[in-house]
Amino acid sequence: xxxxxxxxxxxxxxxxxxxxxxxxxxxxxxxxxxxxxxxxxxxxxxxxxxxxxxxxxxxxxxxxxxxxxxxxxxxxxxxxxxxxxxxxxxxxxxxxxxxxxxxxxxxxxxxxxxxxxxxxxxxxxxxxxxxxxxxxxxxxxxxxxxxxxxxxxxxxxxxxxxxxxxxxxxxxxxxxxxxxxxxxxxxxxxxxxxxxxxxxxxxxxxxxxxxxxxxxxxxxxxxx
Numbered sequence: 001x002x003x004x005x006x007x008x009x010x011x012x013x014x015x016x017x018x019x020x021x022x023x024x025x026x027x028x029x030x031x032x033x034x035x036x037x038x039x040x041x042x043x044x045x046x047x048x049x050x051x052x053x054x055x056x057x058x059x060x061x062x063x064x065x066x067x068x069x070x071x072x073x074x075x076x077x078x079x080x081x082x083x084x085x086x087x088x089x090x091x092x093x094x095x096x097x098x099x100x101x102x103x104x105x106x107x108x109x110x111x112x113x114x115x116x117x118x119x120x121x122x123x124x125x126x127x128x129x130x131x132x133x134x135x136x137x138x139x140x141x142x143x144x145x146x147x148x149x150x151x152x153x154x155x156x157x158x159x160x161x162x163x164x165x166x167x168x169x170x171x172x173x174x175x176x177x178x179x180x181x182x183x184x185x186x187x188x189x190x191x192x193x194x195x196x197x198x199x200x201x202x203x204x205x206x207x208x209x210x211x212x213x214x215x216x217x218x219x220x221x222x223x224x
Contacts, residue, residue, distance in 0.1 A: 001079040001195075003027070005037040006071070008085030008096030015168035016136035020084040022184040023134065026191025033195075036074060040096050043067035047098050054105035060123065061105055068102045075106060076124040080132065080198075083153070086168070087137040090148040100156060130198050131157035136168030140218040142209055161200055163190075163208050170212050179212040 005024070009016055027033060044066045053063035060076070061069050075081070085096050092100065107120040133153050137145050146164040153162055170176040171183070190204050200208075211218070 001033045002077055003033050003035045003080045004074050004078040005082045005084060006099060007037060007039045008093050010041045010093060013172050015171045016084050016086050016134060018171045019165060019187045020082060020134050022187035023191035026188040027195040029192045030195030040099055045098050048101040055109045062102055071099060072105055078129055080130045082132045082134060084134045087135055087145060092149060126158050130159040133162045136165045138169050140167050140211060140215040142166055163205060165209055167212050167218055183212055
């Protein structure tokens, strides 16, 4: 597979990327994959201007000549795109959202009625592209944190598998190694599972999204 990883964390020691790397380690057990990791924070990617100049030239590129065009060249040729990012105000970090906003050159101005809504017609074949979202959160609960970004990803990505993980700051705390080691191993096994079928069982996803330590213990640790 051609695998494109869009790392949306602004930090060198990204909690979420620890899980993503474990997932990739499992994926690598299923074949000789070509993996490209882009650290978005290190790229020069301006916000979308909403000029729709891309719909005038129709070459799959953005009229803003920056690093986004590198991503636009890789995107249509990927078999799997992994969106890895920490939760910021219930959504993607702004620099990663700019990447998503500026994928407009990959669709057309022409619209179609899909029966459950209206969408732009694709300019590339998205049906062959699988998507995995791995998102970490500093709170100790899934509920009332991930719902907004989950819905956005459902609308934006096809062939989608979503993994949302609470308590991810523990992954960079040495004292938490006994529990974070278990989580990393679970992600490695999940990567291997996904590489064989492009899917994860509900049981696997529930395990990946489970708490590493009890909620009250986590809150007490943060507050102290």
